[in-house]
Amino acid sequence: MASLDDLPLRADLVGRTPYGAPQLDVPVRLNVNENAFPIADVVADDVVAAVREAIAGVHRYPDREFTELREAFAGYLGHGLDASSIWAANGSNEVLQHVLQAFGGPGRTLLSFSPTYSMYPLLAQGVGSAYVAAPRAADHTLDAATVTAAIEEHDPDVVFLCAPNNPTGTAMGLDVVEAACDAARGMVLVDEAYAEFAHDRSQTALSLLGRHERLLVSRTMSKAFAYAGVRVGYLAADPAVIDALRLVRLPYHLSALTQAAALAALRHAPTMLARVDELRAQRDRIVAELGRMGFSPFPSDANFVLFGGVADPHAAFEGMLADGVLVRDVGIPGTLRVTAGTPEETDAFLASVARLAPSPRP
Numbered sequence: 001m002a003s004l005d006d007l008p009l010r011a012d013l014v015g016r017t018p019y020g021a022p023q024l025d026v027p028v029r030l031n032v033n034e035n036a037f038p039i040a041d042v043v044a045d046d047v048v049a050a051v052r053e054a055i056a057g058v059h060r061y062p063d064r065e066f067t068e069l070r071e072a073f074a075g076y077l078g079h080g081l082d083a084s085s086i087w088a089a090n091g092s093n094e095v096l097q098h099v100l101q102a103f104g105g106p107g108r109t110l111l112s113f114s115p116t117y118s119m120y121p122l123l124a125q126g127v128g129s130a131y132v133a134a135p136r137a138a139d140h141t142l143d144a145a146t147v148t149a150a151i152e153e154h155d156p157d158v159v160f161l162c163a164p165n166n167p168t169g170t171a172m173g174l175d176v177v178e179a180a181c182d183a184a185r186g187m188v189l190v191d192e193a194y195a196e197f198a199h200d201r202s203q204t205a206l207s208l209l210g211r212h213e214r215l216l217v218s219r220t221m222s223k224a225f226a227y228a229g230v231r232v233g234y235l236a237a238d239p240a241v242i243d244a245l246r247l248v249r250l251p252y253h254l255s256a257l258t259q260a261a262a263l264a265a266l267r268h269a270p271t272m273l274a275r276v277d278e279l280r281a282q283r284d285r286i287v288a289e290l291g292r293m294g295f296s297p298f299p300s301d302a303n304f305v306l307f308g309g310v311a312d313p314h315a316a317f318e319g320m321l322a323d324g325v326l327v328r329d330v331g332i333p334g335t336l337r338v339t340a341g342t343p344e345e346t347d348a349f350l351a352s353v354a355r356l357a358p359s360p361r362p
């Protein structure tokens with residue numbers, strides 16, 4: 001058997017490590033921001049029926065343009081969008097990859113603002129683009145002046161703004177998006193994977209699409225829609241941007257089964273999203289309880305909480321794992337990240353983390 005070192009691997013991939021959040025079979029899994037609640041039986045039945053119907057036609061390739069699905073996403077998003085402005089792929093990670101294949105690539109630069117989503121550098125690497133991470137403020141917020149200055153300094157071809165930001169949960173004002181669009185000569189993508197969990201859901205970059213033709217807004221069914229295992233992400237942008245993405249996608253990239261399963265779920269959007277408010281409440285509860293315990297949780301508009309005041313994150317991670325609670329060490333010193341779970345999962349997390357608490361606040 002060969003080792004990786006024996007293979008004629010692309011030089012820029014030598015020594016790289018793949019994405020690898022642990023997938024451990026423990027009772028309370030709060031490490032990858034999944035939706036804690038399985039989809040409702042009534043939706044599951046409809047999805048199965050739709051997939052059953054679709055499978056009768058799988059001797060043919062699926063609709064390459066996934067037109068019905070694009071119409072359904074346009075309807076879900078609102079903001080006057082129609083199918084010509086919608087793209088979708090197998091998870092928003094693939095959507096982001098399409099964007100970088102079309103607008104990044106060798107000799108080009110992706111700019112983002114760290115700490116942010118760990119996949120951005122990997123996606124840039126995969127298409128041969130340079131990745132530049134400009135810093136956020138100490139509290140992880142991002143303002144228009146910082147974004148404008150970084151764009152002027154680095155002259156990126158693509159800018160990724162994650163809002164609410166993973167792994168910090170930080171919200172971002174629409175003035176920041178506008179500033180980025182005004183300053184950048186390249187494409188500006190706002191990754192709204194957690195938009196449905198925001199305190200103020202009206203603050204979406206979708207509202208700016210009509211004004212900026214180089215603005216892209218990506219979303220996913222993995223989080224709020226509780227559909228992580230199906231792999232469906234999507235994006236809204238000017239129809240010309242969608243034409244650019246057609247140049248790089250593999251033919252028939254969305255299987256007939258994926259299209260059917262996504263369409264059926266979207267027909268039940270209110271039911272699929274029924275637990276979002278419960279998760280937002282658990283998220284707010286985690287922030288409040290961690291603060292009471294003496295930790296330093298960062299305000300979160302997502303379905304997870306990053307908290308500081310962890311003396312030894314590695315030891316704390318292992319300690320909670322021993323209690324059957326899986327959280328995430330995202331590599332920010334003195335912090336851990338936890339996903340908001342069901343009330344019972346959140347109870348288990350809070351009981352476990354309380355044992356590691358710095359010191360109760362007076």
Ligand SMILES: *Cc1c(COP(=O)(O)O)cnc(C)c1O
Binds near residue numbers: 090091162193219223
């Ligand atoms: C989870 C997540 C995604 C979505 O990934 P999928 O490929 O759609 O499952 C995208 N962006 C961020 C910031 C995320 O945290």
